[in-house]
Amino acid sequence: MKTSLLQRGRAELAFVAELGMVGGQIKRAVRKDVEARGLGPHNLAADLDARHAQIETALADSRAYQNFLMLHKWGLGNLTRAAFDAFEANRDHLEPQLTEPTTGPASLTLPDELDIPAYWHNWFHNTTGGWDGHEHMGFIHGELIHRWVVAATFPGNIFAQREAAAAAAPRSDYRRVLDMGCGTGHYTTALTKRFPDAEIWGTDCSLRELQYALRVANSNGWAWRLHRVPNERTGFPDAHFDLVTSYILLHEVPAKAIHETFAEAFRLLEPGGDMVMSDVTRFEKMDPIAVWQQDSAAKREVEPFWRESATLDLKAVAEECGFLDVKSYGLAPMNYPWIVSGRKPGDTRQ
Numbered sequence: 125m126k127t128s129l130l131q132r133g134r135a136e137l138a139f140v141a142e143l144g145m146v147g148g149q150i151k152r153a154v155r156k157d158v159e160a161r162g163l164g165p166h167n168l169a170a171d172l173d174a175r176h177a178q179i180e181t182a183l184a185d186s187r188a189y190q191n192f193l194m195l196h197k198w199g200l201g202n203l204t205r206a207a208f209d210a211f212e213a214n215r216d217h218l219e220p221q222l223t224e225p226t227t228g229p230a231s232l233t234l235p236d237e238l239d240i241p242a243y244w245h246n247w248f249h250n251t252t253g254g255w256d257g258h259e260h261m262g263f264i265h266g267e268l269i270h271r272w273v274v275a276a277t278f279p280g281n282i283f284a285q286r287e288a289a290a291a292a293a294p295r296s297d298y299r300r301v302l303d304m305g306c307g308t309g310h311y312t313t314a315l316t317k318r319f320p321d322a323e324i325w326g327t328d329c330s331l332r333e334l335q336y337a338l339r340v341a342n343s344n345g346w347a348w349r350l351h352r353v354p355n356e357r358t359g360f361p362d363a364h365f366d367l368v369t370s371y372i373l374l375h376e377v378p379a380k381a382i383h384e385t386f387a388e389a390f391r392l393l394e395p396g397g398d399m400v401m402s403d404v405t406r407f408e409k410m411d412p413i414a415v416w417q418q419d420s421a422a423k424r425e426v427e428p429f430w431r432e433s434a435t436l437d438l439k440a441v442a443e444e445c446g447f448l449d450v451k452s453y454g455l456a457p458m459n460y461p462w463i464v465s466g467r468k469p470g471d472t473r474q
Contacts, residue, residue, distance in 0.1 A: 127218075127267050127268075127271070129210055129213070129214050130213050130214055132209075132210070132213045133209070133210030133211070133213040133214050133268075134210075136206040136209055136210055137206055137207065137210050137268060137272040137273055138272075139206075140199060140202060140203055140206050140273055141272065141273045141276040141277055143195060143198070143199055144199060144273065144276070144277035145276070145277055146195065147192060147195045147196060147199065147277075148277065148279075150188055150191055150192045150195065151192060151417065153188040153192075154183070154186065154188045154189045154192050154417070155413055155414075155417070156188075157183060157186040157188050157189060158179055158182065158183065158413050158416075159413070161182045161183070163178070163179060163182055163413070164412070164413070165411060165412050168412040168413070168416075172415065172416070172419060172431065175412065175415075175416050176416060176419070176420065179413075179416050196421070196424060197424070200250040200424060200425060201250065203249075203250065203269065203273060204250065204251055204252040204253075204257075204264075204269070205252065207264050207265075207268040207269050207272075207273075208252070208258065208264065210268055211258075211260060211263075211264055211268060218260075218263070219260070222260050222263055222336075222339070226338055226339050226342050227342060228341065228342025228343070228345060228346075229341075229342065229345060229346065229347035230338050230341035230342045230346060230347055230348040230349070230350065231338075231347075231348075231349055231350065232334055232335065232337075232338045232350045232351075232352070233349070233350065233351045233352070234331070234352050235351075235352065235353060235359070238329075238352060238353070239354065239357065240329050240354065241329070241354055241356070241377075241381065243376075243377055243378055243381065243428075243429070244329050244354075246426055246428060247426050248376055248425075248426055248427060249425055249426065249427070250425055250426050251265065251269075255307075255329070255330035255332065255333055256330055256331055256332045256333075258332070259332070260332070260336075261330070261332035261333065261336075262308050262330075262332045262333045262334070262335055262336025262337065262339075263308075263336050265307075265308065265333065266307070266308030266309070266310065266333070266336055266337075266340075267308075270282075270308075270310065279458060279460075280458060280460070282310075283310070283314070285455075285460065285461055286310055286311045286313075286314040286371055287314045287317070287318070288455050288461075289311065289314070289369075289371050289400070289402040289455070289461050289463065290311070290314040290315050290317075290318040290319075290369070291318060292400050292402075292455070292463045292465060293318070293319075293367055293369065293398055293400045293465075294398055294465070294467075295366075295367075295398065296318075296319070297321075298319050298322045298366050298367040298398075299321075299322055299323065299366055300322060300323045300325070300364065300365045300366055300367075301315055301319055301322045301323070301324050301325065301365065301366075301367045301368075301369065302325045302326070302327065302358075302360075302364075302365045302367070302368045302369070302389075302392060303315055303324065303325065303326045303327070303369060303370065303371075304327055304355040304368065304369070304370040304373060304385065304389070305327065305328055305355055305370050305371075305373035305376075306326030306327060306328050306333075306334075306337060306350070307328055307330070307333045307337065308333050308336045308337050308340065309326065309336075309337035309340045309341065309348070310371075311369075311370075311371035312324060312326050312337065312341075312348060313340070313344075314371075315369065316346050316348075319367075322367075323347070323349070324346065324347070324348050324349070325348070325349045325350075325351070325360075325365070326348055326349070326350045326351070327350075327351050327352075327353050327354075327355055327358055328350075328352065329352065329353075329354055330352075331352060334350050334352055337350055338350055355370070355373070355381075355385045355388060356381055356384035356385055356387075356388055357384075357388065358388060358392065360392055361392075362391055362392070363392070363393065363394040363395070363397075364392055364394070365392050365393055365394065365397060366393065366394055366396070366397040366398070367393075367397060367398050367399075367400065368389040368392055368393055368397070368398075368399050368400075369399070369400040369401065369402075370385075370401050370402065371402050371461070372402060372403060372404065372461060373385075373401070373402075373403070374401060374403040374404075374433050374438070375403055375404045375427065375429060375430045375433040375434060376427075376429060377429055377433070378429050378432055379429075379432050379433070379436050382433065382436060382438075382441060383441055383444070383445070385401075386399070386401070386441050386442055386445040386447075387445045389401075389445075390445045390446050390447065390468060393468040394468070395468055395469060395470025395471055396467065396468060396469075396470055396471030397467070397468045398465060398466070398467055398468075399442065399447060399464075399465060399466050399467075399468070400463065400464075400465045401438070401463070401464050401465070402461035402462060402463050402464075403433060403434075403438070403461065403462050403464075404430065404433070404434055404460070404461070404462060405434070405454055405458070405459045405460050405461075405462050406434055406435075406438075406454070406459075406462055407419075407431070407434045407435050408435075409454060409459050409462075410459075418430070418434075419431055437452075438452055438462075438464040439451075439452035439464060441464075442464055442465075442466040443466070446468070446469065447466025447467060447468065448466060448467050448468075448469055449465075449466060449467045450464065450465070450466040451463070451464070451465050451466070452464045
């Protein structure tokens with residue numbers, strides 16, 4: 125759909141993106157202040173909560189740190205508001221495109237009863253109202269926030285990173301692929317392009333995200349089969365897929381849900397099928413200052429499970445669920461995204 129914006133909407137989103145890039149520069153200055161105070165791998169506390177206290181005490185007189193906290197707080201409090209305002213300023217030409225009947229080969233299945241996990245109701249990333257917090261949240265999150273702001277401020281090419289995660293799958297001949305936590309379909313799009321002959325399925329708990337994913341699929345002529353179900357309990361038949369995958373989903377859920385998601389992936393895979401999950405960089409692969417910076421940001425950004433996920437041994441979880449040939453590694457050059465893959469025993473391919 126046409127995402128051109130009037131000047132007011134463009135300017136606000138561009139301003140938030142510019143501040144995000146400035147924040148990245150100040151973040152580097154904060155790191156220098158930590159090092160200038162003699163703190164580093166040789167003397168930082170191993171316990172992460174103790175490390176927080178240690179560094180924050182040392183930075184009490186750091187102007188860079190105070191400026192960074194102020195800027196980060198402002199950005200978190202205004203990103204969704206700016207996106208909402210941009211939508212309202214452009215509602216007259218955007219809304220008709222979002223409300224016209226959706227026709228095409230894709231489908232969206234909504235169950236009669238839906239047991240949404242309690243953790244899902246967090247306002248992740250300080251997203252006002254959560255994933256369904258606006259009648260057009262799929263477009264607002266997928267396009268205005270993700271393409272206009274996140275793509276400009278997040279290190280690396282966020283769409284190339286999705287393509288790289290899809291390329292981590294060991295085969296090219298998958299027949300039926302499931303994208304867990306598909307959201308508005310950015311990773312689903314990468315999977316569709318990587319496996320053009322496969323039947324592509326997607327799951328998510330957000331109605332608004334799925335509604336926009338349906339529109340994306342139909343506008344491109346893609347026959348996605350979208351379902352509003354939790355990843356831990358999809359209700360799909362056993363051995364229904366030969367690839368089950370997700371992109372940067374796991375840090376949004378508690379460790380128990382990660383175990384259940386891997387177990388569900390195992391159940392859904394046919395013998396010989398592959399699981400390829402991606403997530404954020406493991407804390408063990410980051411230096412102690414970077415871990416503190418990321419953990420601090422996660423707290424401010426309403427990411428209650430980031431630490432829990434980033435310290436979880438995903439390889440061990442996959443093996444506990446029965447997967448073989450399990451690999452756990454980060455993609456170059458930033459160890460991001462982090463990939464964990466495994467194969468279900470057996471092989472029924474003909």
